[in-house]
Amino acid sequence: MKARDVVLIGILGATITTAKLTLSFIPNVEVVTLLFIIYTITFGYKKGFLVSMVFTTTEIFIYGFSTWFLVYYVIWPMLVIITELMRKRIESEYGYAIVGAIFGYTFGFFFAIMESFFYGTAYGLAYWIRGIPLDLLHGTSNFIIILVLFKPLKNLLSRLKVRYYRA
């Protein structure tokens, strides 16, 4: 890995953290999913994976330790891997919007599994059921955001990538 790649991973991690903080006043509406999908497609899954590590570690510095960070270290790399596996099969932004939607709808479920390990299955189930409205909001907003922003952002990043590595 070259110095230029290391710098790029840092910059991409910073953009995701900033994007998340910018929208943090709206519960469960985020562009993090969109950015991870686009970064994986544009820069490859290896960089996408490292960006997810940078992002989660930065989140710990901001919000402190709790059970959520264990899920974050799994769920964002998982999105990167899913995107990588699906990219040859998906031909339009609709496919990625569906991936993002499913990711959002099941987001709380993954956290519920982790909560079950710490506090028991009953608590995990209650946690998941109480969070369903937020998961609905998360999945649907992911779908709309990806459907609207995927193409223009992908085109822009592809152009920037060429310029970045040519300079």
Add this chain to the structure above:
Amino acid sequence: MNKKTITIIAVLVVTLLLFAGYKTFLSPEIVEGDKEITIHIINEKENVDETFTYNTDHEFLLELLEENQEQLGITFEQYDLGVMITGMMDYQADPNSEYFHTYVNEEDAMTGPGDIPLNDQDVYTFELKNY
């Protein structure tokens, strides 16, 4: 109207229907003060052995303690890893030799109050101990 707009409207309608279904069939009914919680404070040094019972809907112990901070005479200290109780019943533990040990139903608590879920009929004991 183009294809994307129609798709977005359709997804929004389905989401609203699912939300309505959730509210009708799954949404937990909130009963005021659903859980009965006991807080037991022991400080042998000050001859304190007091028990408080609360009815609450809070999910975590810290929320209940914060709500009743004045009555329980609690002081908290925020650390990177979470909130720690440094004083109870207006007694401040000496940070060099004392701390408030937390029990959940007579078993040692494994996490701080911010991560201890409140369950109905649980007893949370705080006992002043020496290091």
